[in-house]
Amino acid sequence: MIIFKDFESFNEYVGLKKPIDNDIDIGYYDSINMRSQSEPVKADFYRISIKMDYTDKTLAVPKPITAIFFSSPEMLNGWNVEPNYTGMYVQLSKKIIEENRFLFKTYLDYGQHEALYLTESEVEEISTLFGLMYKYYKSEKQDFGVLLSYINVLISVVEAFYNRQFSTNPKQYNRIVMDFQQSLKDYYNQPVNQLPNVQYFADQLGLTPNYLGDIIKHFTNKSALENIHEFVIKKAKELLEKNNSMNNTQVAYELGFEYPNYFSKFFKKQVNLTPKEFREQIKSNNFY
Template identity: 35%
Template sequence: MESKINTINSVTQYHKLCVLTMPLHPLVSVVNMAEIDFFLHEEFWKHYVNNLYTISIKRGMNSKLIYGQTDFDFDEGVLVVTSPKQVISIEKLEDIKLTGYKFIFHPDFIKGSSLSKSIHQYGFFAYNNNKALFLSEKEEQIILNLFSSIEQECQNNIDQFSQDVMIANIELLLVHIDRYYNRQFITRKNISNDTLSKMEEILNEYFKSEINQLPTVQHVADQLNLTPTYLSDLLKNLTGLTAQQHIHEKMIAKAKELLSTTNLSVSEIAFQLGFEYPQSFNKLFKKKTDLTPLEFKQTFN
């Protein structure tokens, strides 16, 4: 019989597990992490599923946090974003001496609003990357000010405007985080260029092999210890192309090499590159080069 996975399904439950006073709002809360007691329910935190959105500014994270399948690195970054239904594990709880603040909200809070649809467009919720986001002092203060605005609204008497005001603050919060992630891609170009170089090596080796299957973004991302979304966003900021477009560019370059230097037929090349049907290869090649593979091959005859 499989063991039951610990799950956080509500803001109130989160407060109880953290040994905090009851939240001022049933679906939204700003938590002072210095007040959290992880030890009363120590076993729970070792492995659990969180069904809430969380945005945290953390300091003193000496323990090991695993989000999905990836370890978080807090050496430089302080901001962490998680989405519902993610598996989280905390190791070395005895080393936790957290300070900072965490904003949590239940998906039902934004249900029916425009944010319930647009929130999925923020790629950072799908990054699961191993780097917490670095913030400057000014950026950190902007985030904390928005936390404070939401907390103050929770303390007010709930009226017909309360939800709209808080959702507006959440939307502004997400825009700022998106901005800071994009800034991090730009300011850390050395790291980004290193990722691009490693991706080139991975694709070169892949197309040298006899796998006869197109490489996927997931495969490349796994090799780089990144998620597909994070990799695509990083490359988009660096080169203007997504990870999928990079794969297609590399595949077209390999196709041109085979078409111009071998006697293989178009169908044989399509199969070697991982296409089940030559028509699919022809269509993509024509889209990228304005020539069919056969037309391209004939220019070398």
Template identity: 30%
Template sequence: MKRDIKHIKTVSEFLKTFGLEEPNNPFISILHPLAILKSKSLLEHDYILDFYTITLKDNTCSHFLGKKKFNFEEGELAFTKPNQVLNISSIDQLNTSKGWVLLFHSDLLKSTPLFNKLSDYRFFDYSINQGISLSTNEQKRVTECVNFLKNEIMLTFDKHSSVVISSILEVMLNLCNRFFERQFDKKAIEDNYIVSKIDAFLKLYYENNLFSEKGVPEVNQIATYVNLSPNYLSNILKKETGKNTKDYINYFILEKSKSLLLNKQDYSISELAFKLGFNYPHYFSRFFKSKTGKTPLEYRKQEY
């Protein structure tokens, strides 16, 4: 039986869906895994989240966000990034879980250096269907970061909050990177997973100024790059991310435009539009507003 897919755009919406209290900070929340499941009916759906999740799950933890069910013998960390198709699995043993779930939206970080580094943390890749195994000491270290974050997000949000939270989160992610590189061969992951290759293609295409020189890449170009037919490629992306190839390209452009709008170089809207492959600025403005509900100028002026 085909499962319904629910699209959840914000951390606040996620907590509301699962019958939890509004977060003190709307962009980030830390939950006990047992708090997530309020209704068995929630297991009947898959989910697409527009934010990142990190889950620490030990062998007694009963609920878990992920692509597949995991076999946790000790403790493991697992990661999801925006636009993956996820499910919440449930097992027995409900009483002694020591895990946690961290949810955070990239908008929290967009005025910080970490915003542009998130794509460099390969453990967020959708294709890694295995968690990172942690020793007891490693679990303790990463949980200390989470507790530090928890204390910070309990405070009133002020102009320093994003920077402080970003700094703590970056330390945590760098620890995860150490654990990840110890366990996985990064090159093998990048060589074997289609979405990783597409992400790398789009990033390189942008860095080489090909958006401005040649326009937005065509679906056929990307299909050729990953050695798949266009239809088969779209089927894979639809299954794994909820988007076809064209939608996935547009998602990359949208996230890059958000970053550029807040860049200290202060690109004009026209410069930014051409940089992202739009022949006319008003086409870019129309695209951006259709995706965010705001014009590029409105997005640039908003304060967090």
């Protein structure tokens, strides 16, 4: 398997123009002169590809699509496509991503799950934005601040489009939400030695944490971590109320807290009562 460490070697392999920078590469596709078929390869950088009338011949029912694709390091990419699509691409080094992580949100690992399918008006909007970005890039002013601002706008537009896509086909994503909620319930059906976290549930569902988190946030209006914390508090209240023989330390360990004092602080933050105060309130309510 070939691993491409830089834009130049990858572009030469695919049939794209030589990059003019080692950290940001922007260009248009010329599919007639590009490699239309390849075994899986890896590119050790990030790619955002906007492809119009793109037909993947490996699909059971090949049909032209217009979509944005995301690729990140460690992803395998092989292709067998019709050489008649158009579009544009942005390639970003790992260095640029790490130095500007706050700009790029979560979409760069979406390539493992789903493309972003574009409507005609969205294609027009993306094309206009890309044209401005490409013009500035070709001027060779080398002002990364301006280029990154353009890319940030592109990512913000992508966020709006993904929200539209999530809302268009809720049945597909509701399954993920339900599986996440069921996994939460199943978590404490076994002995645990740590608190549940987003990475654990993402692994259970075969998704990346960012992708899972964005879907959960879109459909529940709360982050995946907020959902987890709510469930932990629910379990904590059940144990504190129904298991009088368990002291606070035992409850903390039962829930997966490593340190009992952290459980007390966590509970106080979420409920505005300490575990002891919560139990006293329950006793008082029961008395009356």
